Amino acid sequence: MTDSYRYRCGECGHRTAWGSESHGERAIEAHYGRSHPRVVPGGMAEFRKKDSGGGVGCLIALGIVVLLLVLASRH
Numbered sequence: 891m892t893d894s895y896r897y898r899c900g901e902c903g904h905r906t907a908w909g910s911e912s913h914g915e916r917a918i919e920a921h922y923g924r925s926h927p928r929v930v931p932g933g934m935a936e937f938r939k940k941d942s943g944g945g946v947g948c949l950i951a952l953g954i955v956v957l958l959l960v961l962a963s964r965h
């Protein structure tokens with residue numbers, strides 16, 4: 891599945907579109923660059939699980955602080 895991830899901004903609640911994990915990371919990083927240039931990127935990663943019998947299925951918020959974005963922004 892390539893459209894199961896999205897990221898939620900920790901500052902304003904902005905959510906990226908569903909997409910691949912790497913796509914979501916770029917999207918939220920770009921959002922921080924535009925909207926919160928002085929804030930260290932962070933927030934929530936959400937993973938959408940598709941059940942075989944439940945259509946869209948449930949949504950699991952992993953609650954991961956996106957530390958990778960911090961590292962990526964400092965190169």
Ligand SMILES: [Zn+2]
Pocket residue numbers: 899900901902903904921922925926
């Ligand atoms: Zn934001």
